[in-house]
Amino acid sequence: MIFSSNENLLINLLNYSDFISSKYLANRLFVSTKTIYRIVKRINNISMESHENPLIVSEPGKGFKLNQHFRNQDIHTLMDFTEENNLNDLILSFLFKHPKKVKRTVFDEEYLSESSIERRLKKMQDNLNQYHIRLHYDWEYIWLEGEEINIRRAINDIFLEINKINSLNEIGVKINQIDKFFIDKQITVIEESLNEYLSYPYDLTVYTHIYMIIKRYREGEVKYLSSQEPLEKDEEQLMLANRKITKTAQTIIKNLEDYLGIKMSELEVYFAFQNIYSINIQKRESSNIDKKLAEEIAKHYITNFFSISDVTLLPASRSLYQDLYQHLLPMLSRLRMGIKIENNLLDEVVLEYEGTFSKLTKITETINNELMFDTKINDAEIGYLTLYFEKYKINRRETKNILLVCSTGIGTSELLKTRVESNFPNLNVVATMSQRQMKNNQTFIKENVDLIFSTLRMPFDLGTIPVLTISPLLTEKDIQHINLTLKELE
Structure with missing residues (x-):
């Protein structure tokens, strides 16, 4: 095990003589006090396994400090x-x-x-x-x-x-400056060709691939490629459908040939194409099989996580579905090619969102059992999926989608909408409908609406969506009623 960045920061903030409060530590690390207790617990678990002593001691009402037992030791080299x-x-x-x-x-x-x-x-x-x-x-x-x-x-x-x-x-191995300059240049070539910035961890994926090619051709004998079967038809079609990525891969391999002074197998273009294609970039055309599979996996995650029978039953599910779908498409390419990505926030994600990560891990086990790839969805990928679910939860807490149901004329309904938005800036009025329109748009309402404000009593049930009966003029009593309801929903 190794201490994560937040764990190292917390250790650096502590000393051996004075207690430091959890509130102070939480403010410095930009996390909750609950997370501070989790981080301390994990640090002490690691310390107990190796040294049979907790690294951090605490006292109720005082906070935390370092254990005197380690005073004469370099605590940053405790784990060898x-x-x-x-x-x-x-x-x-x-x-x-x-x-x-x-x-x-x-x-x-x-x-x-x-x-x-x-x-x-x-x-x-x-x-x-x-x-x-x-x-x-x-x-x-x-x-x-x-x-x-x-x-x-x-x-x-x-x-x-x-x-x-x-x-x-960055890569934790020594790279000479000339090679480093060349690889950095190729990253720039890819970014300029595709007009997209390669952010972490995708830049690292491409970086390691190019470095690996340089080392393999310099030090080894790349025999496997000469006996490799030619590309299959669907592989050729994928390259044709993504001409810009294919052209970029060809440029990278040509640059490598010139740099190393050798002729490479044509399959290196396909391998370079695979690595660039596995990045989460906008300008990529996926196969119909991957599109369908990504769609099914996204739905499986959502329905199982929220224990619902259909994605449309989840309010405002479209944003979460799109986030998952856009991550899953390139992920399927990575799994097929055996490419793994890094996640340097994984330890923090597991600590901060333990419940969500654990739940997604169990769902992933069933998905991995069905996938026919040798490489499976790992913790790094689950860590990224966890962030999408947490983003959805935060958005749901901060913004509620409201439907206004009004029986009066257009002028009155627009006035009501303006008053609602003025008094409740965190509420998003998605639509204003009559009761007749509601009956014809129930699927839209169930998927996109959290709360209904109606100027008349509802003649039919909308399941779990709360309905508040209010005045068309939104009185002070209505405002108090809405505030109480919003607190209950939170």
Whole structure:
């Protein structure tokens, strides 16, 4: 485990002598006091596992301070990640050189005993098993056996793991300045070609892909691509439907060929296309299969999360549905291609929105069981989906959609609408209807309306939508009644 950014910030705010209140910490971290208690609990759980002592102590009414037990220690190095970092770096070096053999002398610099080397090799094999890659060694050499596509997936995942361990928003490996300048330039080429800014984590996905290509062609032998089957018809059609992305991918590969001074397999264009296509960008045309699948998954998340039989039963569901749908479309491309994205806010999301994240995780388990992809929806993706559900909840709390039902003329209904908007700026009047219009638009009302203000008594039931009978002139008594109702709804 590693402390997240909020956990590190909280530790930095504390000292060994004075208690600091949860309210002060909450204000500094821009979170609730409830979240402060959760963060402290998690920090202490990590500390107890490794050192059998809580890192933070507390007293009711006083707050929190650091445990005197750790006074003479560097608390930021309590969790030792040296071995894990070294192991990842070592695995990467073998992956880049595949299928070339590497001399066992790579362990000489670490001054390890033969038994320690054996343990290190076993750990490496355990990590590589999930990618169907075999590690072989004798008394002189170490080498890997696996398909190129699995080699690339392993490289991508280990990059993400290194980022997670180092808590960085950039690749946690050393890149020489010339390569870095070249890769940055390619990111700019993509942004300018598609007229879109590549934000985190999608910029990192493309960055690692380009860096991986450079390393693989420099250090290894990319044999798998020469024996790869040609593109299938649906893959060709997808590239034709997204000509701008295809042209951008061709430009990137041509630049790489010029930079490395080699001729690459034509399939590299398709792999580059896949990575750019998997980004959540506007100018992409998805296959009909992905569109239908994204639609079904979005509906499945919404109906199961809110325990409803149909998406339209959820008030103002369209905004949540669109957010999910636009994330799920490129996500399906990532799953199909084995591309994983990073989420450096995951720890904070789990702490802040534990209930929502947990609920979505259970729903995701059923979806993963149905999906035929080797790569499944992981915690990073669930973290992003959690934010969409929380955004929907906040919007629902802050803004209520109101329907005005008025039997009087246009002038009176417009006056009522103006008075409602003037007295309740957080209410959104979505429509003004007569009772006859209501009967013909019940589907719209159930999906988009939270509360109904009516100047006459309703002759039919609208289920769970509250109805307030008010005067066409909106009296002071009406205003008080509305305020009380809004508080009850909150």
